[in-house]
Amino acid sequence: MPDRSAEPVDRQLPTEEARDLLAMVRELTRREIAPRAAEEEAAGVFPRDVFRLLSASGLLGLPYDEEFGGGGQPYEIYLQVLEELAAARLTVGLGVSVHTLACHALASFGSKEQCADHLPDMLGGGLLGSYCLSEPSSGSDAANLRTRAVRDGDGWSLTGTKAWITHGGVADFCTVLARTGGEGPRGITAFLVPADAPGVSAAVPERKMGMNGSPTAQLHFDGVRVPDSRRIGEEGQGFSIALAALDSGRLGIAACAVGLAQAALDEAVGYAREREQFGRPIADFQGLRFLLADMATRVEAGRALYLEAARRRDAGRPFSRQAAMAKLFCTDAAMAVTTDAVQVLGGYGYTADFPVERYMREAKVLQIVEGTNQIQRMVIARHLAGPESR
Known part of the structure; x- marks a missing residue:
């Protein structure tokens, strides 16, 4: 690098x-x-x-x-x-x-x-957290989650399985969304659960295309006792709490995507300056220069988009639509830039001797996590045209 x-x-x-x-x-x-x-x-x-x-x-x-x-x-x-x-x-x-x-x-x-x-x-204090919303049968349809919390004396008993949990098995605490009422988004409540609480266990981590250093695993909750003092917000408020968190989280994913794309661009530019073909650096060839120019433009545009959304958030203005746009654009840009970086390096880019093949594999997950890019388009369109009629 x-x-x-x-x-x-x-x-x-x-x-x-x-x-x-x-x-x-x-x-x-x-x-x-x-x-x-x-x-x-x-x-x-x-x-x-x-x-x-x-x-x-x-x-x-x-x-x-x-x-x-x-x-x-x-x-x-x-x-x-x-x-x-x-x-x-x-x-x-x-x-x-x-x-x-x-x-x-x-x-x-x-x-x-x-x-x-x-x-x-x-x-x-050295603790590390995980965010437990998705489940095996409810990813994009998060309001359909099945993990349940039932009253148990002066606390709650949580039972269910969460899926695709980053830091699953290594986190110290979990923010868990569980059903405390009827069907739909209004029956969901948020809880703060210690990861070492009796009844919490992690499955074997998923085998993934990339991000192999980051464990992703299912978390099982088997009658986990949680005092009411660890309920966050009001009963039934959990889904709105989750959506508010995701608006901010999507900006985090956008920033990560730009960082990954910037690393790939830096690698590609450095290689193009040093690699010679036909007696001259390949950075001298117009076809490759244009490719680098497009990569750099995507990186700069993505950075400007996430920063503008962040400034709206900091000013207390609505930013949900801009967060969805930033997540959508920046992660698509990261996929394109990392793919082009492999192309710039040619055969070397396809080997593990250079980091761009890892960047390309890692970029893919950013188009999926915290709301797929198809979901981001739905969010943006809802802001523009209103909810769909049925």
């Missing part, structure tokens, strides 16, 4: 503090994350020590309130940190995004007492 610290991305950062934060993150990724990425991804090694380091460095709670151990940073800054982490290793960038998603319900809808009790450890 090229040394990205030598030619940093041109960023318009609003404060000196933000510039120092990005410089620190870039140095951390150069020293602690990037050198291990290829070897550990090939071996399927989850870098738990890196997440502990990020927590100790204050990078696992950047967009949350300083009162509870967060960084107090606007989303505009947090997402650029996420982009840097993903450019070094997607397993780390996506992992931070998922952890932030797992904290969102409590930070945004929990009581002051709940936040004081739990958020400091979640944001800066």
Whole structure:
């Protein structure tokens, strides 16, 4: 991977503090994350020590309130940190995004007492979170989930199976959406569940195309006892809590996609400058120069799109449509840019000796997680044309 610290991305950062934060993150990724990425991804090694380091460095709670151990940073800054982490290793960038998603319900809808009790450890205490919404029979149709929570004395008993859970089997806590009422979205409630609670177990991790260092597994809940003090929000409010979290989470996925695409572009440009054919660098050939130009344009456009959505969020303005657009465009761009990077490197790009084949495999999942890109188009169209009539 090229040394990205030598030619940093041109960023318009609003404060000196933000510039120092990005410089620190870039140095951390150069020293602690990037050198291990290829070897550990090939071996399927989850870098738990890196997440502990990020927590100790204050990078696992950047967009949350300083009162509870967060960084107090606007989303505009947090997402650029996420982009840097993903450019070094997607397993780390996506992992931070998922952890932030797992904290969102409590930070945004929990009581002051709940936040004081739990958020400091979640944001800066070395804990790692997972977000449990999808199930084997309800992915895009999340409102049709079947995991059930029933009253059990002064608490709840959770039973069911969650699927496609990032950090499944390695997380310390889970934000779980479960059915407490009738069918449909109004019967769902959110809970904060310790991952080591009796009755919680993880299946064997999925065998995936990419992201082998990031465990994805089903989580089983077998009569898991949860006190009512760990219910987040009101009964039946869980689905709206989940959707609010996903709006913000989609911006995280968009930023990760841009980071991955930037890494692929950097690799392709570096190779094109050095590789010679017909007595000259291949970067001199117009066909390849145009390919690089299109790649760079996609990266810049994606970055501008997610930052504009983040600024709307930071200003308290509606941003759901813009978040869906950013997730859709940036992840499609990452798939295109990584595919083109393989083409630039030719036969070498198809081998594991260069990282672009890994980038291409990793890019695919970004078009699927936290709402497929088909779902994003539905969200955007709903904002433009209203709900479908039936």
